[in-house]
Amino acid sequence: MKKIIAGLLIASAMLLADGYKQADRIADMQKMAQAMQDIQSGFFYNNADIVKAGVKDLKETIVKIRPIDSEVNNKDIYEKWLNNNMKMTHKIQKKIKQKAEDIEERFVDGDAVQALQAYSKISGQCMKCHVNLRKW
Template identity: 30%
Template structure:
């Protein structure tokens, strides 16, 4: 019985730690997006690039999580849709980098808007908007 209680306690702690970790990662991704946005508004593409580099690192960390662990029974069927949003975000970031490299700033900003839009679609789905 004691072993069972310890196992439950460990699982609860690790589930809480995972939950807080994903929240922290999401906060980092928000910071990264804010940096990119600010760089565009200020016409400072070094800030855009800094945001992109941070986004790569934080997004790679996010992708290490099994998103299904964070979905309740009501949302578990959304897993393939969420995976699609995640793929789109990565593709949008790659397009953003390509357009910046080509000095096509309008299309770079459009790619960033699509990246941001995919983030919000995922949040809307999970939050039931």
């Protein structure tokens, strides 16, 4: 029984700091930057498949973004609060997912103007985190 409890405690500790490292986040960011480029190429070449592939990559990756282990474990309360502002992160993630869906819908409908508008809203959300949350 003791062993089971110890195992459960270790498992839950691992869930709290589950190994999301800086390198992982940089890789995810680069994947999203690539997805945004793909979507843009899809617009310019008028190719819905490329747009859809970019939207899919973006939607799959944005949900993975979160504070990395060293931020979760930061001893500086203010920095920790800033970097772990999950409420704002979730809001941004939700918006990016929604707008990504809008892009696909509008573009497939032949409404490239609306698709482009949704695209620039996504760029705005990316920068919202980089500038506001991160103070970049």
